[in-house]
Amino acid sequence: MKIRSSLIVPVLAASILAPAAGSAVMDHSNQNNTSATHEYSKYENHHKGNQEKKFMNIINKYASSDLKTKLTQDLATHKNLENKLHNTAGFKKQEGQEKSERQAFFQAHKQEIQSIKQQEKDGKITKQEAHKKFEAIFGNHEGKNHDNDKDKFKGKENGERGIFKELKSAVQKKDQAAINTALEKFDQKLQQSNQELQKQLNSNQ
Numbered sequence: 001m002k003i004r005s006s007l008i009v010p011v012l013a014a015s016i017l018a019p020a021a022g023s024a025v026m027d028h029s030n031q032n033n034t035s036a037t038h039e040y041s042k043y044e045n046h047h048k049g050n051q052e053k054k055f056m057n058i059i060n061k062y063a064s065s066d067l068k069t070k071l072t073q074d075l076a077t078h079k080n081l082e083n084k085l086h087n088t089a090g091f092k093k094q095e096g097q098e099k100s101e102r103q104a105f106f107q108a109h110k111q112e113i114q115s116i117k118q119q120e121k122d123g124k125i126t127k128q129e130a131h132k133k134f135e136a137i138f139g140n141h142e143g144k145n146h147d148n149d150k151d152k153f154k155g156k157e158n159g160e161r162g163i164f165k166e167l168k169s170a171v172q173k174k175d176q177a178a179i180n181t182a183l184e185k186f187d188q189k190l191q192q193s194n195q196e197l198q199k200q201l202n203s204n205q
Contacts, residue, residue, distance in 0.1 A: 062179040081197040090204035
């Protein structure tokens with residue numbers, strides 16, 4: 001089973017990170033795999049940070065005093081558990097394996113990638129057509145990596161997305177009661193996530 005460092009944070013950043021997928025594909029086509037991965041990581045971390053700041057602003061502005069205290073503590077616990085998990089031997093081993101797999105994948109498709117780039121450069125295909133070809137290559141690779149565990153977490157992720165949709169609607173209406181209800185649901189999910197992170201941490205120490 002793969003170690004999953006967080007069930008909550010990806011959902012928190014989903015609205016901003018989702019549009020980045022196409023950009024990431026094109027980055028892979030224009031750079032070597034090391035720099036492309038590095039640049040996408042910087043992009044992802046930057047936008048994730050911005051989204052988390054927006055979320056904290058909502059908590060500070062609308063959450064009741066008790067709920068604000070609970071959320072602040074649970075978010076701090078979540079971050080602490082993630083950091084600890086990232087430093088376990090099991091996580092580092094998995095990270096190394098995935099890095100090796102990515103490098104092997106890029107090497108195996110190097111000629112195909114260069115061919116698509118050359119076709120675009122020569123005007124044989126459009127930029128959009130090249131994008132679709134790259135998307136097929138990298139999309140298939142990502143799909144293979146996630147097929148085994150995506151169904152298991154699909155329900156949980158959909159539930160979390162529903163909470164954020166509810167929260168977004170409540171914030172737009174400036175409905176404090178509805179905002180607090182959504183935040184309470186989020187905190188329940190966060191506590192469940194923390195319990196799962198703790199289990200993973202215990203099993204990887």
